Amino acid sequence: xxxxxxxxxxxxxxxxxxxxxxxxxxxxxxxxxxxxxxxxxxxxxxxxxxxxxxxxxxxxxxxxxxxxxxxxxxxxxxxxxxxxxxxxxxxxxxxxxxxxxxxxxxxxxxxxxxxxxxxxxxxxxxxxxxxxxxxxxxxxxxxxxxxxxxxxxxxxxxxxxxxxxxxxxxxxxxxxxxxxxxxxxxxxxxxxxxxxxxxxxxxxxxxxxxxxxxxxxxxxxxxxxxxxxxxxxxxxxxxxxxxxxxxxxxxxxxxxxxxxxxxxxxxxxxxxxxxxxxxxxxxxxxxxxxxxxxxxxxxxxxxxxxxxxxxxxxxxxxxxxxxxxxxxxxxxxxxxxxxxxxxxxxxxxxxxxxxxxxxxxxxxxxxxxxxxxxxxxxxxxxxxxxxxxxxxxxxxxxxxxxxxxxxxxxxxxxxxxxxxxxxxxxxxxxxxxxxxxxxxxxxxxxxxxxxxxxxxxxxxxxxxxxxxxxxxxxxxxxxxxxxxxxxxxxxxxxxxxxxxxxxxxxxxxxxxxxxxxxxxxxxxxxxxxxxxxxxxxxxxxxxxxxxxxxxxxxxxxxxxxxxxxxxxxxxxxxxxxxxxxxxxxxxxxxxxxxxxxxxxxxxxxxxxxxxxxxxxxxxxxxxxxxxxxxxxxxxxxxxxxxxxxxxxxxxxxxxxxxxxxxxxxxxxxxxxxxxxxxxxxxxxxxxxxxxxxxxxxxxxxxxxxxxxxxxxxxxxxxxxxxxxxxxxxxxxxxxxxxxxxxxxxxxxxxxxxxxxxxxxxxxxxxxxxxxxxxxxxxxxxxxxxxxxxxxxxxxxxxxxxxxxxxxxxxxxxxxxxxxxxxxxxxxxxxxxxxxx
Numbered sequence: 101x102x103x104x105x106x107x108x109x110x111x112x113x114x115x116x117x118x119x120x121x122x123x124x125x126x127x128x129x130x131x132x133x134x135x136x137x138x139x140x141x142x143x144x145x146x147x148x149x150x151x152x153x154x155x156x157x158x159x160x161x162x163x164x165x166x167x168x169x170x171x172x173x174x175x176x177x178x179x180x181x182x183x184x185x186x187x188x189x190x191x192x193x194x195x196x197x198x199x200x201x202x203x204x205x206x207x208x209x210x211x212x213x214x215x216x217x218x219x220x221x222x223x224x225x226x227x228x229x230x231x232x233x234x235x236x237x238x239x240x241x242x243x244x245x246x247x248x249x250x251x252x253x254x255x256x257x258x259x260x261x262x263x264x265x266x267x268x269x270x271x272x273x274x275x276x277x278x279x280x281x282x283x284x285x286x287x288x289x290x291x292x293x294x295x296x297x298x299x300x301x302x303x304x305x306x307x308x309x310x311x312x313x314x315x316x317x318x319x320x321x322x323x324x325x326x327x328x329x330x331x332x333x334x335x336x337x338x339x340x341x342x343x344x345x346x347x348x349x350x351x352x353x354x355x356x357x358x359x360x361x362x363x364x365x366x367x368x369x370x371x372x373x374x375x376x377x378x379x380x381x382x383x384x385x386x387x388x389x390x391x392x393x394x395x396x397x398x399x400x401x402x403x404x405x406x407x408x409x410x411x412x413x414x415x416x417x418x419x420x421x422x423x424x425x426x427x428x429x430x431x432x433x434x435x436x437x438x439x440x441x442x443x444x445x446x447x448x449x450x451x452x453x454x455x456x457x458x459x460x461x462x463x464x465x466x467x468x469x470x471x472x473x474x475x476x477x478x479x480x481x482x483x484x485x486x487x488x489x490x491x492x493x494x495x496x497x498x499x500x501x502x503x504x505x506x507x508x509x510x511x512x513x514x515x516x517x518x519x520x521x522x523x524x525x526x527x528x529x530x531x532x533x534x535x536x537x538x539x540x541x542x543x544x545x546x547x548x549x550x551x552x553x554x555x556x557x558x559x560x561x562x563x564x565x566x567x568x569x570x571x572x573x574x575x576x577x578x579x580x581x582x583x584x585x586x587x588x589x590x591x592x593x594x595x596x597x598x599x600x601x602x603x604x605x606x607x608x609x610x611x612x613x614x615x616x617x618x619x620x621x622x623x624x625x626x627x628x629x630x631x632x633x634x635x636x637x638x639x640x641x642x643x644x645x646x647x648x649x650x651x652x653x654x655x656x657x658x659x660x661x662x663x664x665x666x667x668x669x670x671x672x673x674x675x676x677x678x679x680x681x682x683x684x685x686x687x688x689x690x691x692x693x694x695x696x697x698x699x700x701x702x703x704x705x706x707x708x709x710x711x712x713x714x715x716x717x718x719x720x721x722x723x724x725x726x727x728x729x730x731x732x733x734x735x736x737x738x739x740x741x742x743x744x745x746x747x748x749x750x751x752x753x754x755x756x757x758x759x760x761x762x763x764x765x766x767x768x769x770x771x772x773x774x775x776x777x778x779x780x781x782x783x784x785x786x787x788x789x790x791x792x793x794x795x796x797x798x799x800x801x802x803x804x805x806x807x808x809x810x811x812x813x814x815x816x817x818x819x820x821x822x823x824x825x826x827x828x829x830x831x832x833x834x835x836x837x838x839x840x841x842x843x844x845x846x847x848x849x850x851x852x853x854x855x856x857x858x859x860x861x862x863x864x865x866x867x868x869x870x871x872x873x874x875x876x877x878x879x880x881x882x883x884x885x886x887x888x889x890x891x892x893x894x895x896x897x898x899x900x901x902x903x904x905x906x907x908x909x910x911x912x913x914x915x916x917x918x919x920x921x922x923x924x925x926x927x928x929x930x931x932x933x934x935x936x
Contacts, residue, residue: 125591126894129156129901130344130351132163132366134598135381136605137619137676138450139527140918141409144899148353148364149338151179156621156901156918157447159289160414162406164476164505165364167339167357167389168483170398174339174357176364177403183331188250188310190264190326191225192290193415193500195233198224200246202236209245210311211277216247224248226314227268227322230443231413236321243315244323254305256329262292263299267314268322274311278302286319288447292328336480347574348597360397360515361390369566370601371573372643375614377566379543379606382526382559384566387510390518399512400483403523404475407501409455410434410527412448417498420469420506425553427560430458431469431506436498441534444675446625453529457506458556464511465521469493472505485509524559528552532607533617533627533677535654536663540615546608585928586883588890592870592925595893599901600639600923605677609653616640616650619676621918626672627679628654631688631740632921634695635867638930639923641706648703649712652696654679656716668693668726690731691739693723694756698825701763705829705934710770717771724764724780731757732787733794733810741818741868743905743914744860749810751795755822755834758787762831781833788833805845806838808858817845818858821871824927828874828934839875846872847884851908853892855885863907863914866892867924874928882928 126146132153133141141161145151152160165177189196199219208214222234226244236244263273268286272279280299295303314323339362343354349370355362365386370378389399407418410433421432434454443451459465466485468475474491478484485491485507493499510521528551531539541548544555577597581590609615618633620626633651640647654673658664663681669692673679700720704710713720734757736748765780794810797817808816820842826833846855854864855872866889873885892906898913904921905914 124894125346125588125595125890127346127595128893128896128899128903130346131368131598131602131901132351133383133525134368134370134602135383135527136532136602137621138529139381140602142901146344147338147341148177148344149175149179149341153178155449157289157449158900159408159449160406161409161449162404164402164404166336166402166476166479167355167360167362168398168400168402168479169358169360171483172358173336173480174355175336176339176341176353176355176357176362180333180335183333184262184328185256185331186326187252187256187261187329188248188327190266190290191231191233191324191415192264192266192413193502195223196248197221198246198248200226200234200244202240202242202244204242205245209247210274210313212307212309214247214309219247225266225322225324228320229322229445232322236323238316238318238321240316243313245311245313246323247312248310250308250310250327252303252305252308258295258300258303260330261295261300261303262328262330263295264290264292264326264328266290266322266324268320269314269316269318271312271314271323271325273325275299275302276304276308277311288322290324295327346595348577348594349570349574356392358397359391359393359395360399361392363388367567367570368598368602369570370598371566371569372601372640372647375543375606375644375646377562378601380526380555380559381529381542381544382524382556384522384524384559384563386520386522386567388518388520389512389515391516394516396514396516398483399515399519400479401510401512401521402476402479402507403457403510404472404505404507405433405455405457405525406472407433407499407504407506410451410453411501412443412451414502415500416451418501418504419498420493420504422467422469423553424461425557427461428458428553428556429461429465429467430456430553430556431467431508432456433469433501433504433506435501440531441539441677444625444678446620446622446676450527450529453527454552455506456526456528456552456556457508457523458526458560459508459510459523460521460560464513466509466511467507469504469506471499471503475505475507479507479509483509483511522563524556526552526556526559532605533615533679535610535615535673535679536661537680538610540607540609543606543608543614546612580932581929584932585886586879588883589886589925589928592886592890592893593929595902596922596925597639599918600636600920603918603920604647604651606647606650613653614646614650615654616647617654617676617679618651618920620672621920622916623919624684625675626684627676628673629684630655630669630671630692630695632919634699634740635871635921636923637699637702638925638927641702642926642930642933645703645706648699652699655696656719658682659719659722660716667722669696669723686738688738688740689726690734690737690753690757693727694731694753694760694822696720697724697727697760697763698756701767701829702825702934704767704770710767713767714771720764720767724761727757727760728783731760732790741857743857743863747809751791751806751809752818752820752822754787754791754795754810755820758784758791758833759822759825759831761787762833763825763829766829766831781831784831784833791834792838803845803848804841806842808860816859817849819846819855819868819872821868821875824871824874828927828931830935840877843872843876843881847881850884850888852888853895853906853911854888854908856908862909863905865921866904866906867921870925871927874931
């Protein structure tokens with residue numbers, strides 16, 4: 101489209117005027133495809149060609165991009181994925197048979213000449229996960245011992261070999277009787293370790309025996325070990341990356357490829373004022389090429405998508421299909437087995453449904469599928485995809501996902517000025533979640549008539565409109581955030597936007613209602629976690645409270661169905677994607693009741709009425725009565741701040757209970773019950789007076805502040821970020837002096853990369869820092885809290901989608917990544933909306 105032939109000029113203008121800031125903020129990872137917890141692909145290096153693109157969990161889900169200029173190819177997207185020859189394959193790529201026992205064997209069991217008489221024979225891997233082929237569980241107190249024979253031809257260089265291993269928990273590995281690895285703890289994914297010098301020496305030409313002992317005294321069980329030989333692949337000249345920018349819905353990269361400039365734009369139009377658009381699992385990738393010397397140049401662009409986009413592990417077998425519809429040609433890839441909603445857990449990827457690559461049906465556009473090396477080689481040779489069988493899958497049979505790809509070529513012809521083309525990447529998951537044993541459709545196909553092909557056709561017609569709308573929205577969001585909190589704050593909000601949304605899935609509930617279900621990414625994989633909903637809420641309160649209702653509704657329904665029988669709110673509704681009831685092992689009574697009451701009050705504040713709360717008033721009343729009884733002075737129970745261990749009499753948790761009671765009182769007043777409203781508001785005020793007495797620090801020679809716990813005899817402190825709702829909802833429960841006393845004290849406790857969560861440790865949660873900062877009266881103080889968070893994001897050595905839990909001393913990730921809670925960054929912007 102002619103409009104976007106100005107993309108170069110627009111990007112250069114932004115670079116000059118500073119909105120791109122030459123990407124002054126260096127994201128820990130760059131969002132490329134961001135739709136839901138499964139369809140989520142990132143670049144985790146500053147240059148798009150420095151590593152393969154990855155799912156947010158870190159597993160490669162390779163997108164490769166090449167541009168061919170006058171017959172010379174340049175790589176602009178994705179490093180060449182590593183290839184390996186299996187000296188001894190792991191179960192990740194193929195199953196195998198091994199001899200094993202779960203009883204402690206006699207001495208010498210690990211030696212090559214040991215006779216494993218009486219041992220069982222079974223297929224590896226071993227464990228209790230879906231990937232395990234032979235059951236082995238924690239209750240086997242001796243662990244598992246297994247032996248595998250293999251032949252080594254002596255050709256591979258032992259110093260280059262890798263030990264590929266996935267273990268849970270402690271493992272010892274022997275090669276021909278020599279101990280080559282002794283590794284404690286667990287990894288829960290395959291990692292490649294250099295074969296140790298002892299292993300290199302023990303390896304011999306001909307027959308070898310690998311012997312493994314793994315114990316699992318806690319949690320899950322899994323063990324798999326193999327030996328790999330890295331294979332050198334063809335190197336291609338990288339295009340020179342000259343710029344990159346991340347805005348709310350788009351990521352732009354600028355390159356030079358010989359005499360041609362290239363802009364690559366990834367756009368996930370997560371526009372929350374239009375749920376039908378936001379729910380579409382379709383990312384647009386736009387390419388603009390420009391002749392930099394004004395001479396004509398022959399230009400073709402290649403983009404491929406690995407079969408691993410549709411699998412949990414690289415060895416799962418997939419099938420490939422081609423198709424076309426009016427206006428489109430497309431390719432799909434999906435597993436042969438299609439285990440719909442069969443797996444649940446944290447560090448897993450989708451292995452049902454189908455990944456799509458679609459391009460407009462116009463001159464110069466091609467798609468194809470097949471063996472990945474053949475597709476790529478055809479493009480390198482002649483700028484086209486193969487029209488013969490050179491890249492075809494032999495026998496058209498299912499193949500391991502890592503071996504195959506779906507691909508497109510966009511031929512721009514001779515470009516003397518500029519030209520633009522685009523394609524679409526989509527995912528049809530068929531069913532998204534299981535809700536109390538009922539499989540639910542994604543929102544976009546809630547009528548069960550819409551197909552992915554028809555959705556792609558609609559999306560193609562919408563392309564121009566959405567480009568305009570996303571550009572305007574991104575600019576407005578950045579401007580609004582900058583006005584609210586300064587440039588650094590605006591940078592953080594722009595980066596957090598897609599991450600926060602794409603950690604959820606928009607689905608149609610049993611009655612057609614909107615569900616917006618979160619996945620607790622790299623925490624424990626829970627679905628619909630209330631204490632994840634709570635910090636995420638500001639983004640959705642700001643842009644569409646319907647989505648916050650969609651996060652809360654399953655929790656309400658869980659209680660009101662009678663399945664959850666306790667007098668407080670549940671922690672979750674299951675483990676993603678199976679929402680069949682709480683799976684978390686410990687309740688958080690005060691935490692979750694306070695969260696649900698405050699959020700119901702926040703919805704009432706955002707919408708100007710308490711209609712939503714009225715639908716669930718009986719349940720909210722049960723929860724507020726629990727808080728009246730047990731919330732003010734909490735016993736030793738779990739809360740969201742207990743990374744350093746449980747504590748009783750938590751002052752910040754008490755604030756949450758008090759404000760939950762106050763929110764209920766304000767909603768009662770909104771519903772016309774002034775007597776009830778005043779009663780609960782007065783209860784909250786009385787509690788606030790007592791709170792100040794019990795939590796005020798009484799140690800000598802200290803600045804005034806409030807302690808971590810009530811009546812603490814030591815000098816302790818914590819971020820009282822829950823106080824922010826007293827301000828935002830205009831509850832006026834605590835004196836303003838309380839918050840300003842805390843703010844002044846916090847400013848004395850700042851570290852290089854932020855304010856610690858409390859006095860117990862030096863780590864922090866960046867979402868809570870922004871909430872705490874919003875308590876500040878002055879812009880100067882607000883920005884004083886934000887600048888170290890910006891510095892953390894900019895300098896963290898942990899290259900993953902933004903972690904909300906980091907060390908304030910060295911900026912390293914402590915845990916978590918790609919979580920929705922960074923939606924909490926929007927609380928300062930929300931203040932402006934609620935205060936109107």
